[in-house]
Amino acid sequence: MKKIIALLALTCAFSAQAADRLVVGASPTPHAEILENLKPMLAKEGVELDVRIYTDYVQPNVQLAEKRIDANFFQHKPYMDEFNRSRGTHIVAVSDIFVAPFGAYSSKVKNIKDLKDGATVAIPNDAVNGGRALQLLHQAGVIQLSDPNNTKSTVKDIAANPKNVKIKQLEAPMLPRVLPEVDLAVINTTFALEAKLNPTTDALFLEGDKSSFANLLAARADNQDSPAMRKLVAALRSPQAAKFMQDRFKGSIVPVF
The missing domain is CATH 3.40.190.10 (Periplasmic binding protein-like II)
Structure with missing residues (x-):
């Protein structure tokens, strides 16, 4: 009986880990670099982050809308709104992260x-x-x-x-x-x-640092408030993330938090 209980507990633990896996589409830089830097922090919070690289501005939204990924990190709200309008998708903004001046x-x-x-x-x-x-x-x-x-x-x-x-x-x-x-x-x-x-x-x-085109984390309405997504937002808006952006990109991107 003890072995069975232990096995069930182990199975539940693996299931919890799987439930907290987030697949996030991102541009190679700076977005994917920022996410990769946060993997250890998120792992401690029980979130396994899988970063998928995209080199265009269409597929990250297509894949998100089709539920092939859980979120994406590459775009600003005006682009997202236009994509939704023209493609009939319903992608939503979860949180602004930084401004990348043109x-x-x-x-x-x-x-x-x-x-x-x-x-x-x-x-x-x-x-x-x-x-x-x-x-x-x-x-x-x-x-x-x-x-x-x-x-x-x-x-x-x-x-x-x-x-x-x-x-x-x-x-x-x-x-x-x-x-x-x-x-x-x-x-x-x-x-x-x-x-x-x-x-x-x-x-x-x-552009000035007051640009209204802040890069954001995007998701779908059905998962934007999940516990794992909230942990990802907290990590992206953490002092560690801000320091990494400042140290790595030397003012090329500006955190908005």
Whole structure:
């Protein structure tokens, strides 16, 4: 009888561990690096964290909606909202974690004032990040938008273009690769870091730290409040996480907690 009780207790223990396993989709850097750093902390809390790497902005949400993963960590709310609207998904924000300022990079000029007439400027081709890129170009004086506060601005909303720049819209992951071929590229920090670009030293200009595009942990309505998810949120918003972000990324990302 004692052996049976011990076996049942062991079985229950393994079941509890399995129930607390979280599979989280993330961009390679900084998101996956942050999660990997938190694995030991979460293990002590009884959460086994399985980090799945994605190099695009579509599959992490598709996989989450299809319940192939439990959460993802790569996007900001405007992108998530647009994805839900266009795809009919119901992904929800669990918690804001950090701001990753957009930056404008160039391998041809050192100062935005030196951007030549008719220069080619590459920006992301998705609706939200494209609008965000145009807002940054407006802030830098490269163009003027009819409504600078419209996060969904398109090239049709450019009211003035004093340098006659040509806007080239490309998939966000491609932007670092085309940098030698264009005069300026507006790149998300995730892909800038992957390409070994340091936003604080290599960007000609950056968004301010008051950006409304905070990167967040996303989940589904059916699991956003699970005990394991709450433990993950606590870890992501812990002093250890903040210190890791500051030490590892040197101001390229800014915790919002």
